[in-house]
Amino acid sequence: MSLVNQRHADELSRGAQQLAVELTPQSQDGLLAYLALLIKWNKAYNLTAVRDPDEMVSRHLLDSLSVVPYVAALGDNWLDVGSGGGMPGIPLAILFPERRFTLLDSNGKKTRFLTQVKLELKLDNLDVVHSRVEAFTPERPFSGIVSRAFSSLEDFSNWTRHLGDGETRWLAMKGLHPNDELQALPADFRVESAHQLEVPGCQGQRHLLILRRTL
Numbered sequence: 084m085s086l087v088n089q090r091h092a093d094e095l096s097r098g099a100q101q102l103a104v105e106l107t108p109q110s111q112d113g114l115l116a117y118l119a120l121l122i123k124w125n126k127a128y129n130l131t132a133v134r135d136p137d138e139m140v141s142r143h144l145l146d147s148l149s150v151v152p153y154v155a156a157l158g159d160n161w162l163d164v165g166s167g168g169g170m171p172g173i174p175l176a177i178l179f180p181e182r183r184f185t186l187l188d189s190n191g192k193k194t195r196f197l198t199q200v201k202l203e204l205k206l207d208n209l210d211v212v213h214s215r216v217e218a219f220t221p222e223r224p225f226s227g228i229v230s231r232a233f234s235s236l237e238d239f240s241n242w243t244r245h246l247g248d249g250e251t252r253w254l255a256m257k258g259l260h261p262n263d264e265l266q267a268l269p270a271d272f273r274v275e276s277a278h279q280l281e282v283p284g285c286q287g288q289r290h291l292l293i294l295r296r297t298l
C-alpha cells in the first residue's frame with residue numbers, strides 16, 4: 084500500500100489554496116514524494132516526533148509553505164539552519180526550483196536523509212551540509228537564513244551572524260510570539276517585521292519573525 088494517499092493530496096492542495104500558495108503539478112508531486120520519504124525513513128531515523136502521516140501534511144508541509152509568500156519577496160540564496168528532516172528547506176526548494184537552498188544540520192543521520200531526498204527528488208538546487216552552524220564557512224553571504232524549531236532568537240542570531248550581511252533577512256519560525264526571547268536579541272539585530280501565521284489544520288499559534296543585522 085502506498086504511504087501517501089489521495090486524502091493527503093487533497094489536504095495539501097486545499098491547505099495551499101488557503102495559504103494562497105500556488106502549487107504546480109510538479110511541486111504537488113514533489114511535496115507528496117517528500118512526504119512518502121519522510122514517513123518511510125522516520126521509522127528508522129527518528130526524523131520527527133510527528134508519527135501520524137495524516138498530521139504530517141499540516142504540521143510539516145503546510146507549516147513550511149506558510150512562509151512561502153515571505154521567501155518569495157526576498158533573495159535567491161537561502162540557508163535552512165537545523166533543518167532536521169528538511170523543514171522548511173525541502174518544501175521551499177521544491178516550490179522555488181530557480182533558487183538555491185543549503186540545508187544544514189549537525190546530526191549525520193538527518194543529513195544522510197536530506198541527501199537521499201535530494202537524490203530521489205532530483206533537487207539540483209539543494210546543497211546538504213553536515214556541520215554545526217557555528218563552524219560553517221561558506222564562500223558568500225546568504226540572502227535569507229531561515230530556521231524552524233531551532234533555538235532561541237539570541238542563539239540563532241549569534242550562531243549565524245557570520246553567514247549574512249546588511250542585506251540578509253533572518254526568518255525565525257516560532258510558535259507563540261517570543262516576547263522574552265526578543266529581550267535578549269543581540270544589539271546588532273533588529274526585528275524588521277513580525278507576522279502571525281494561520282496554518283490550515285494546525286492548532287496553536289504560529290509566528291514568523293523577520294530580522295536584519297544593523298551593524
Ligand SMILES: C[S@@+](CC[C@H](N)C(=O)[O-])C[C@H]1O[C@@H](n2cnc3c(N)ncnc32)[C@H](O)[C@@H]1O
Pocket residue numbers: 131164165166167168169170171187188189190193214215216217230231232233242
Ligand atoms: C528540533 S529540530 C528541528 C528540525 C526542523 N527544522 C523542523 O522544524 O522539524 C532542531 C535541529 O537542529 C539541529 N541542531 C541543533 N544545534 C545545531 C547546531 N549548532 N548546528 C547545526 N544544527 C544544529 C539538530 O540536530 C536538529 O536536527
